[in-house]
Amino acid sequence: MRKDGALWALGAMSGTSLDGVDAAMVLTDGVTIEGFGPSAYRPYTPDEQDLLRAALGQWPGDPNVAAAAETVENAHAEVLSRFTGAELLGFHGQTLAHDPAGRGTHQCGNGAVLAQVLNLPTVWDFRSCDVTMGGQGAPLAPFFHFACARHIGATEPLAVLNLGGVGNLTWIDPTADKAEAPGALLAFDTGPANAPLNDLMRDRLGLPFDADGALAAQGEVDEAFVAMVMTDPWFDHPPPKSLDRNDFHGLLDHLEMLSDADAAATLTAVAAAGVAAAQIHFPAPVSRILVTGGGRHNPRLMAELRRRIPSTIDPVEAAGLDGDMLEAQAFAFLAVRVLRKMATSSPGTTGTPALVGGGQISRPDP
Numbered sequence: 001m002r003k004d005g006a007l008w009a010l011g012a013m014s015g016t017s018l019d020g021v022d023a024a025m026v027l028t029d030g031v032t033i034e035g036f037g038p039s040a041y042r043p044y045t046p047d048e049q050d051l052l053r054a055a056l057g058q059w060p061g062d063p064n065v066a067a068a069a070e071t072v073e074n075a076h077a078e079v080l081s082r083f084t085g086a087e088l089l090g091f092h093g094q095t096l097a098h099d100p101a102g103r104g105t106h107q108c109g110n111g112a113v114l115a116q117v118l119n120l121p122t123v124w125d126f127r128s129c130d131v132t133m134g135g136q137g138a139p140l141a142p143f144f145h146f147a148c149a150r151h152i153g154a155t156e157p158l159a160v161l162n163l164g165g166v167g168n169l170t171w172i173d174p175t176a177d178k179a180e181a182p183g184a185l186l187a188f189d190t191g192p193a194n195a196p197l198n199d200l201m202r203d204r205l206g207l208p209f210d211a212d213g214a215l216a217a218q219g220e221v222d223e224a225f226v227a228m229v230m231t232d233p234w235f236d237h238p239p240p241k242s243l244d245r246n247d248f249h250g251l252l253d254h255l256e257m258l259s260d261a262d263a264a265a266t267l268t269a270v271a272a273a274g275v276a277a278a279q280i281h282f283p284a285p286v287s288r289i290l291v292t293g294g295g296r297h298n299p300r301l302m303a304e305l306r307r308r309i310p311s312t313i314d315p316v317e318a319a320g321l322d323g324d325m326l327e328a329q330a331f332a333f334l335a336v337r338v339l340r341k342m343a344t345s346s347p348g349t350t351g352t353p354a355l356v357g358g359g360q361i362s363r364p365d366p
């Protein structure tokens with residue numbers, strides 16, 4: 001029997017790696033996870049990626065943004081139309097620019113268009129309200145991570161680490177009354193994760209990423225360089241904090257003297273060192289870090305994490321979750337929360353002064 005208020009929600013995420021659209025269904029009332037449904041992935045073609053890359057860092061009104069938005073909407077319409085039985089859509093869109101202390105945050109793709117095309121009530125623009133209210137606008141997955149921690153029966157503090165283009169981590173006390181409770185969650189971005197490594201692979205070798213960490217495995221980490229990066233005050237800065245995809249892009253200029261393999265090994269280590277540095281911000285130590293996002297497929301990155309961090313480091317699959325779809329599931333879950341007028345972020349997640357519920361709701365014409 002369905003719990004009161006539970007809906008089959010479809011969530012879609014187009015992440016900072018610009019690789020494609022993840023989509024997944026969750027049965028939820030926005031508090032507990034009642035079940036996971038089907039999922040799908042739709043990669044962007046190289047031409048589509050070029051259009052998106054040309055719009056990175058741009059704000060509404062820039063000539064490249066309209067083409068990027070159309071690309072995002074079409075790719076989403078294509079993959080989302082394969083699903084049946086969804087009652088609500090949570091559409092994240094593609095982050096093109098993120099500057100919470102300045103111009104705000106910009107996800108392209110219009111949820112109102114998707115609501116019509118898919119004939120589904122659509123929750124979108126999840127981050128703007130948070131930034132307007134003084135929050136970072138990211139990360140937003142933590143309320144879902146709290147539900148996941150409950151779903152897997154966790155009883156002591158743990159962390160969920162997402163290794164996408166940027167890394168983000170959620171520290172969770174699963175014994176808290178609810179996700180909104182003070183002290184239940186502490187979340188923040190950990191630093192660059194796959195983005196600089198992907199950019200290196202693309203610039204030097206014309207490849208999208210270091211598949212299975214094969215190139216990094218042939219190189220040596222320049223530990224002095226890693227230590228130098230870690231002196232950036234950003235890592236010691238207490239949460240809340242969030243990054244734009246290209247905030248650490250300048251790293252690549254300093255690696256020109258290194259071979260391809262050494263540069264790949266060093267950037268892989270930088271991603272892991274950022275996570276190790278994050279531990280000083282934990283309210284209490286964790287015995288386990290569950291890793292989600294594409295970076296968990298990189299054995300070199302996982303090895304660097306294990307070398308630098310004493311906690312057990314497992315892919316989320318070890319706890320029965322799907323690390324390729326967790327973010328898409330998060331936006332399905334958050335859509336239900338928005339529909340039900342529940343908070344989507346808190347002082348511990350995005351650093352808003354109070355609980356905030358973001359998101360716009362667009363409904364198809366009757």
Ligand SMILES: Nc1ncnc2c1ncn2[C@@H]1O[C@H](COP(=O)(O)OP(=O)(O)OP(=O)(O)O)[C@@H](O)[C@H]1O
Nearest residue numbers: 015016017164165166194209212293294295297298
């Ligand atoms: N087999 C693999 N070996 C090495 N790296 C991999 C592998 N599979 C995926 N990745 C890395 O993971 C990235 C994709 O990760 P993911 O899909 O989590 O990113 P995203 O959702 O776009 O990012 P974000 O969470 O920052 O929004 C790829 O670009 C690549 O760097």
Ligand SMILES: CC(=O)N[C@H]1[C@@H]2OC[C@@H](O2)[C@@H](O)[C@@H]1O[C@H](C)C(=O)O
Nearest residue numbers: 095098138139140141164166168327
């Ligand atoms: C502004 C933005 O899109 N941020 C993303 C990005 O990708 C990873 C990290 O940086 C995280 O802060 C966030 O996404 C996840 C889904 C989040 O909001 O929880």
